[in-house]
Amino acid sequence: MKRLLLAMVLTGAAASTGLLLAQTVTAPAAAAAPATPPALPPVSGEALAHTCAACHGTQGRLGDEAFMPLAGMPATQFVATMRDFRSGARPATLMGHVARGLNDDDLRAMAAYFERQSPAPGSAAALNPLRPGAPR
Numbered sequence: 001m002k003r004l005l006l007a008m009v010l011t012g013a014a015a016s017t018g019l020l021l022a023q024t025v026t027a028p029a030a031a032a033a034p035a036t037p038p039a040l041p042p043v044s045g046e047a048l049a050h051t052c053a054a055c056h057g058t059q060g061r062l063g064d065e066a067f068m069p070l071a072g073m074p075a076t077q078f079v080a081t082m083r084d085f086r087s088g089a090r091p092a093t094l095m096g097h098v099a100r101g102l103n104d105d106d107l108r109a110m111a112a113y114f115e116r117q118s119p120a121p122g123s124a125a126a127l128n129p130l131r132p133g134a135p136r
């Protein structure tokens with residue numbers, strides 16, 4: 001009986017020592033683990049641009065409908081306009097709400113995408129003098 005008790009005490013001691021060791025070993029590793037999960041890959045400008053299609057046309061391309069076509073808009077003009085909507089510097093009925101949901105990376109990605117789209121021939125957007133390749 002005494003032997004069994006001794007064995008149990010020893011096993012218990014060994015187990016808790018093992019536990020302590022395990023904690024000592026794992027604790028620094030856990031502390032080094034990143035607090036936030038790794039960042040997701042950025043959403044493409046094309047994917048973001050789909051959310052604008054209902055009003056600004058697929059690929060930002062419209063004829064001369066009421067909404068401004070975005071296709072072919074110079075990237076710098078696009079980013080400046082969207083920042084003005086976001087800050088309220090440019091008054092808007094709804095674009096302020098849209099712009100507040102987008103960060104600068106989103107704007108740059110969309111700007112590059114829209115600039116690559118060719119506007120509908122003959123539309124006001126096609127005649128935008130700021131557009132790269134626009135008729136002068």
Ligand code: HEC
Pocket residue numbers: 048049051052053054055056067068070078081082091092093094095096098110
């Ligand atoms: C529900 C309709 C709607 C949606 C969706 C929408 N817009 Fe607009 N957009 C407008 C309206 C209306 C204006 C005119 C400004 C205002 O009153 O808000 C405008 C104006 C703009 C202008 C200024 C154009 C110019 O000629 O100066 C830009 C740039 C623009 N929108 C970009 C976007 C982008 C980018 C998205 C998608 C992320 C988007 N819009 C989604 C309705 C919309």
